[in-house]
Amino acid sequence: MGDASDGDGASSPMAAEAVLRASGLRKTYGNRLPFGRTVEVLTGADIEIRAGEVVGIVGGNGSGKSTLMKILVGALDADAGTVETSGRVGWCPQDELLYDRLTVRETFRLFGEGYGMDADDVESARDWLASTLDFADYLDYRIDHLSGGNRQKVNLSVALMHDPDVLLLDEPYTGFDWETYLAFWDLNEELKAQGTAVAIISHLINEQERFDRILELADGTLTDVTDDGSSQAGDAGVR
């Protein structure tokens, strides 16, 4: 587990202001048809993420991790509860929500327009991310012509390109090769140092020291298992 202080004089994430706060989140997936199943996913989840903090969110399959993240980012309405964020939010969904027939370059341009970025800022963010995550050779490739790993790099880069204050990542390194995986964590360290709050959803957390806190989603609520250990991680024997 990372120290609360980063050792270079920066302030501790634990003392920093919360940039994302959600409380009492409830979500049930219903079915309008008779005899359909109703699934209660969140039953009152609370979460707070501070500037410069890296938080891991773990949980079993179907525990509601992605539902939680969609609610936090505003892609899905909760049945109850509140979400407050300060600053820009970046979201890397588990599925690559990109336009298949656009090139990587065009994808940056389109999402840059969404974020309200100038053309120069889009270009410099694109080139920096392409260099950092090693997809510079594929800028003129269509998204549907990329390998799964490269698509995921673009998916992640779209979440990062506008320099967000809060970054919500759902299984962000799926399909990455080892070099890219390491580059991702280096990038994460840079973001943390500049005060970006990062929440990462993962089935398994096998490098616990990279996180400031680990929260486990089980039975619809979040529990801090940083010191106690996650039953999910513990069951899998990867801690």
Add this chain to the structure above:
Amino acid sequence: MSAGRDRRRMRVGFEMAIREFVREPINVALLVALPPVMITSYGSMMSAFPELSYMSTAPETLGSIAGTLFVAAFLPGVIGLFQVISARRADDRLALAGFPRSALFAARLLAVTLASVLTATLSISVLSTQTAVEAPIPAVLVLAFVGVLYGLLGMSIGTVLPRELEGSLVLIFLADMDEALASGIVDTDSPLTKLFPLHYPHEVFQAAVDGSPIALGDVLAASLYGVVLSVVTLGAYEAVTARGGEGR
């Protein structure tokens, strides 16, 4: 938000919608191949139809005109449908990034309008080989208008029924029935037929082909229909998509 930024977003959204469309070869193939196939097929099929007392035009010509209106409506309708459905989840992400839903809607509608103009121009060219078109410019305009009407319908259907197969089936049945009722092939006096999208455009188009005077009432009624449909479609699009991607 500056007007300049809005315009730039619209332009980029439109450009990307067009790029996405033309990079799917089947889209381009349909756009080029369907008008000649449908117009000549409808004409050939109707040539065997007896000339009945209530018909004002020869059956073969009636068939060619019906085929022209059908293809001018159906193709942009399908394009509108697919524009909304195929990019639905990426659109949700783009909207979350800050791209206004209304700009996204307008960009998609502009792409549909461009496809409508192309389909209308090609369709009139094909119809001209089957029968004389006395007033080609009004004829192209009304066909392009029909394309936009059905493009809006396709977008509406795609918004409330985001499934490609089911949406296409609804659209094809609607366009086929609509044109059959509007064409006069079926002798009906029911006022309900006037509620269908092609009723008034068909009257205007028929007049443009015949060279008879175009009734202002038909033009106004068709325009009013277009305005109402635009408002309803935009309202449905914003209401449904604002609920959150997975909530639909």
